[in-house]
Amino acid sequence: MTSSIAGGVDCDLHPAVPHLTSLLPYLNDYWRxxxxxxxxxxxxxxxxxPNSPISARPDWRPAQGKPGSRxxxxxxxxxxxxxxxxxxxxxxxxxxxxxxxxxxxxxxxALNDWLAREWLDKDERLRGSIVIPVQSVEKSVAEIExxxxxxxxxxxxxxVMGDMPLGKRTWWPIYAAAERxxxxxxxxxxxxxxxxxxxxxxxxxxxxxxxxxAQAFQTQLTSLIVEGVFARxxxxxxxxxxxxxxxxxxxxxxxxxxxxxxxxxxxWVDRAPLEIxxxxxxxxxxxxxxxxxxxxxxxxxxxxQSDELLLFSTDYPHWQFDGNEVLPEGLSSxxxxxxxxxxxxxxxxxxxxxxxxxxxx
Amino acid sequence: xNVQFRDVSEQATSVNxxxxxxxxxxxxxxxxxxxxxxxxxxxxxxxxARRWHVHLETYDRHPxxxxxxxxxxxxxxxNASRRDAYPPEGGLQGSSLSFMQQQHLDPNNVVLGVLNxxxxxxxxxxxxxxxAICSAINxxxxxxxxxxxxxxxxSIVVANEDSAAAAAEIRKRAGDPxxxxxxxxxxxxxxLGRRRYWPIYAAAEExxxxxGVHAFGFGGNPITASGWPSFYIExxxxxxxxxxxxxxxxxxxxxxxxxxxxKMIMIEAGFGWAPSLCWRLDKVWQRLKSEVPxxxxxxxxxxxxxxxxxxxPMEDPERRDDLFDVIDWIGWDKLLFATDYPHWDYDEPTxxxxxxxxxxxxxxxxxxxxxxxxxxx
Numbered sequence: 001m002t003s004s005i006a007g008g009v010d011c012d013l014h015p016a017v018p019h020l021t022s023l024l025p026y027l028n029d030y031w032r033x034x035x036x037x038x039x040x041x042x043x044x045x046x047x048x049x050p051n052s053p054i055s056a057r058p059d060w061r062p063a064q065g066k067p068g069s070r071x072x073x074x075x076x077x078x079x080x081x082x083x084x085x086x087x088x089x090x091x092x093x094x095x096x097x098x099x100x101x102x103x104x105x106x107x108x109x110a111l112n113d114w115l116a117r118e119w120l121d122k123d124e125r126l127r128g129s130i131v132i133p134v135q136s137v138e139k140s141v142a143e144i145e146x147x148x149x150x151x152x153x154x155x156x157x158x159x160v161m162g163d164m165p166l167g168k169r170t171w172w173p174i175y176a177a178a179e180r181x182x183x184x185x186x187x188x189x190x191x192x193x194x195x196x197x198x199x200x201x202x203x204x205x206x207x208x209x210x211x212x213x214a215q216a217f218q219t220q221l222t223s224l225i226v227e228g229v230f231a232r233x234x235x236x237x238x239x240x241x242x243x244x245x246x247x248x249x250x251x252x253x254x255x256x257x258x259x260x261x262x263x264x265x266x267x268w269v270d271r272a273p274l275e276i277x278x279x280x281x282x283x284x285x286x287x288x289x290x291x292x293x294x295x296x297x298x299x300x301x302x303x304x305q306s307d308e309l310l311l312f313s314t315d316y317p318h319w320q321f322d323g324n325e326v327l328p329e330g331l332s333s334x335x336x337x338x339x340x341x342x343x344x345x346x347x348x349x350x351x352x353x354x355x356x357x358x359x360x361x
Numbered sequence: 362x363n364v365q366f367r368d369v370s371e372q373a374t375s376v377n378x379x380x381x382x383x384x385x386x387x388x389x390x391x392x393x394x395x396x397x398x399x400x401x402x403x404x405x406x407x408x409x410a411r412r413w414h415v416h417l418e419t420y421d422r423h424p425x426x427x428x429x430x431x432x433x434x435x436x437x438x439x440n441a442s443r444r445d446a447y448p449p450e451g452g453l454q455g456s457s458l459s460f461m462q463q464q465h466l467d468p469n470n471v472v473l474g475v476l477n478x479x480x481x482x483x484x485x486x487x488x489x490x491x492x493a494i495c496s497a498i499n500x501x502x503x504x505x506x507x508x509x510x511x512x513x514x515x516s517i518v519v520a521n522e523d524s525a526a527a528a529a530e531i532r533k534r535a536g537d538p539x540x541x542x543x544x545x546x547x548x549x550x551x552x553l554g555r556r557r558y559w560p561i562y563a564a565a566e567e568x569x570x571x572x573g574v575h576a577f578g579f580g581g582n583p584i585t586a587s588g589w590p591s592f593y594i595e596x597x598x599x600x601x602x603x604x605x606x607x608x609x610x611x612x613x614x615x616x617x618x619x620x621x622x623x624k625m626i627m628i629e630a631g632f633g634w635a636p637s638l639c640w641r642l643d644k645v646w647q648r649l650k651s652e653v654p655x656x657x658x659x660x661x662x663x664x665x666x667x668x669x670x671x672x673x674p675m676e677d678p679e680r681r682d683d684l685f686d687v688i689d690w691i692g693w694d695k696l697l698f699a700t701d702y703p704h705w706d707y708d709e710p711t712x713x714x715x716x717x718x719x720x721x722x723x724x725x726x727x728x729x730x731x732x733x734x735x736x737x738x
Contacts, residue, residue: 052649053648053649053651054645054648054649160586160587161586161587162587162588163587163588164587164588165585165587165588165589165590165591165595166587167590167591168590168591191586195583195585195586195587195588196582196583196586197586198552198582198586198606198610199548199582199583199584199585199586199599199602199603199606200547200548200549200551200552200553200580200582200603200606200607200610201549201550201551201552201555201580201582202551202552203552203554203555203606203609203610203613204554204555204610204613204614205613205652205653206649206652207613207645207646207649207652207653208552208606208609208610208613210645210649211606211609211613211638211641211642211645212586212606212609214605214637214638214641215586215602215605215606216585216586216587216602218598218601218602219584219585219586219587219590219595219598219599219602220585220587222590222594222595222598222599223585223587223590223591223595226591226592226594226595227591227592244637244641246636246637246640246641247634247637247638247641249633249678249683250631250633250634250637250676250687251598251601251633251634253633253676253677253678253683254598254601254631254633254674254676255594255598257674257676257677258594258597258598258674258706259594261437261705261706262437262593262594262597265437265592265593265594266592266594287641287644289637289640289641289644290637290640291640296690299686302683303678303683303686319648
């Protein structure tokens, strides 16, 4: 096992909204009334069925309620044992699934306020992601601007599967706002289920949906690169969350080959895909889709041709590793420092590295 | 990669390059992905009932896409094919046997060429028309190609969304030495492991024929899980994601548990993604196996036992050792060389494999694996 070091940043924590009704105090009269009068049900996405083994590690599963719904659990199970300086909260409450942009907007505002009051206010290590109503680009931009005033919000959060590929120009005002405000765009596994969860239709099983997240990240990365998002927004960082990363090198070989062959179709892509990934894209550490053999893992890191791409994450409370084995075996101490400290701080401009107190005699 | 996109320096006729070409001419190879085309719209008519001639003239093919003719993502080259591959007698690239022999089979010493006809009945919404076109294509392959050049072998194309008709077509052709595989495309109405396709696998296993899954197809699903992208390059790169998903579906639905002798070949969608997919599948299966009790072994076991990959478009990382790592993880016995002739992203046999490969692996890659998987050794 590779030991973690103190002072890192956990870039993927999932605090759970206990129930839609938990947001009632953060909704206005109209929406409070809508939720109660219409008997609206909780917004739980089937990307993470609460009782599915991947949705919570067995020893992280609370006696009652949703995994990840209690701050003391998160402190005891993730923040304290890995001695992180910061933990970034990425709520996966299913606001992306609703079809009404007005409803989505109301729920997102409530969700972001709930996160600030119920989590960020209560543990100074915690930072937040702004969940946006992707059903409307205009409302998303407004919500980014509203939340960005609170400097504890350090990124904007979207899901990897939605209505349209993420490189499409329609989305660009969101990216412009994020770049202007120094917020990376976090793209997390999960779907609005507005399209089939795979590019060949609806599979039969939950396990297929989960496996397919990796393919969805691949198609989104193609879209983001070839549409020219980073030519237009060179300072914008995007972070692929719970994406897996071992698929990246062969994916880039393929994209690079076709880019060489048909770059006349997208002439604004004036740098090789690998260079664009190096300057603008990051990946969370967990899940590590690789065999436990450190020699293979180190070959994979070598294939990535950069030690700056990975950001430490536990993916709490999802079940990606057991015990304290959050870092795979065989990582050098330099790489551990990059993954846990240097890379996250370089990515999240709003995080300031705490001055380590040296004990002087 | 098409030679016309190569750097000038690479094209320079150095001593080494000409040596390599000469060596390759001596080496017999299999090409597991050749695309034969029709010279005219009516070329299939002799193999179809008259009813369908009239139907096609009146209503055309009515596929799962909007364009009456051609693809909604315009190709990089006319008909997605090399500009130097137009036959002298006219017609589309790939539509002349004599020119294919002269341009490709003879100079590259192709001793086994597997035909993968595209634009068949696959992805046509009218299932009777789909079956009629597929059956006609199968007759046409014998008449125009395999019956005239014994190096060429055909693929049984089938009405993919009508598995009863598809299985009947496979049984009709079983044992015919003109055919070496059943051909499906990767994009269908549903992922390929779903039950609607199971009779196809049963018939193929019974006939002792591998099932090839070629990139492409039409099932009406957007080529990403977030809807339709903008560009041709996204479709081209996206084929590998479609293939990954199909493969996951086949394994997780228990297809290989049910059909222990079934072999499948992933055609023209790359192979570099296979190790990462296997690791992800194995890891997630450890967590979620209670959902899929028909999957008895780690998913990578089934993939190791049942799946082969054609090479084109060959992954070519900057550093050859990266490529060799990936092939070591997959197995040198699992790759089947293919050029994709006459398509524009053709892989040139003499340039595809970097130096530093053992003779045994090189022979397996270019010919031995193909002979084995197609049962032609």
